[in-house]
Amino acid sequence: MLHVRSPVAVAASFLLACGAVDASKSMRPPTPESTAPVATASPVELGVDAGSVVRSGARGPADGGPASPPAAVSRTGSVWPFHAWSRAEAVSFNVFAMRPDVPLHAYDDRGWSPHVVERRAVTVAQGKEAVSLLAASEGELLVSKCPFPRHAVVLFDGDTPVASINLCFECGDILSWPASPPEPQGPSAKKVSDKERMAREEKRLKLYDRVFPRWRAFFSEGVGMAVDAKR
Known part of the structure; x- marks a missing residue:
């Protein structure tokens, strides 16, 4: 059975052969999508034309040079991303064959990945949809031994990625x-029993079966980015 792994475990197993998604998942009966409301800060429309390319061949900061680690993002509240945001971009990165020692986030607390090739503005509604899709799977989920993302949605507060x-x-x-x-x-973190953890994983994998195809449609149909391009 597949197990949800924390991002810390990814580095230890990165060099292993790519593991296929558990085929047994497709045999599980579908479950209704999560209808829990997604609470997030109300974005402000900034007038960026959806679909416009913000910058192609993006590497680091706006001048294309190396970037220093950005200032830490101050986060409050209990709902992801724990920070107000006002606009969103779809990003293409890591457009090459899988290899080790490559950032797995288009943007994180180290700044932009040096392998970003395109940033495309999307609507606030599409940004909200992305946040809702993440909530619908109850957060991030690793289903293989070798994650290598090539697509991302980055949320901004003004010009600051959050x-x-x-x-x-x-x-x-x-x-x-x-x-x-x-x-x-x-020390106050609740200890979860193996039974509880397995039940939660089973639930999340059923949610995943319904949510992941919507991510494919989000990028290929909504944003217009190819998701099956040959490397």
């Missing part, structure tokens, strides 16, 4: 920055 959702359509993984759900912290 969150990213990163998709691997080759292996089927969903990664987010910041983590969603957040990792338990401190």
Whole structure:
């Protein structure tokens, strides 16, 4: 059975052969999509034309040079991404064969991935849809041994990136920055029994079966980015 793994475990298994998504998932009966409301800060429309290419061949900061780590994002509240956002971009990155030591987020607390090739403005409604899709799978989910995202949605507060959702359509993984759900912290973190953990994983995999095809449609139909391009 597949197990949900934290991003920390990804690095240890990155060099292993790519593991296929559990075929038994397709045999499970579908479950209704999560209808839990998605609470998030109300975005402000900034007038960026949806579909316009913000910058092609993007590497680091606006001048294309190397970037220093950005200032830490201050986060509050209990709903991902724990920060107000006002606009969103769809991003293409890692457009090459899978290899080790490559950033798995288009943007995170280290800044932009050096392998971004396209940033395309999307509507606020599409940004909200991306956040809702992440919530519908109850956060990020690793279903393979070798996640290698090449597509992402990055949320901005003005010109400051505050969150990213990163998709691997080759292996089927969903990664987010910041983590969603957040990792338990401190001695007060609840210890979860094996039975509870397995039940939650089973539930999330059923949600995943319904949500991941919508991510494919989000990029290929909604944004107009190819998701099956040959490398």
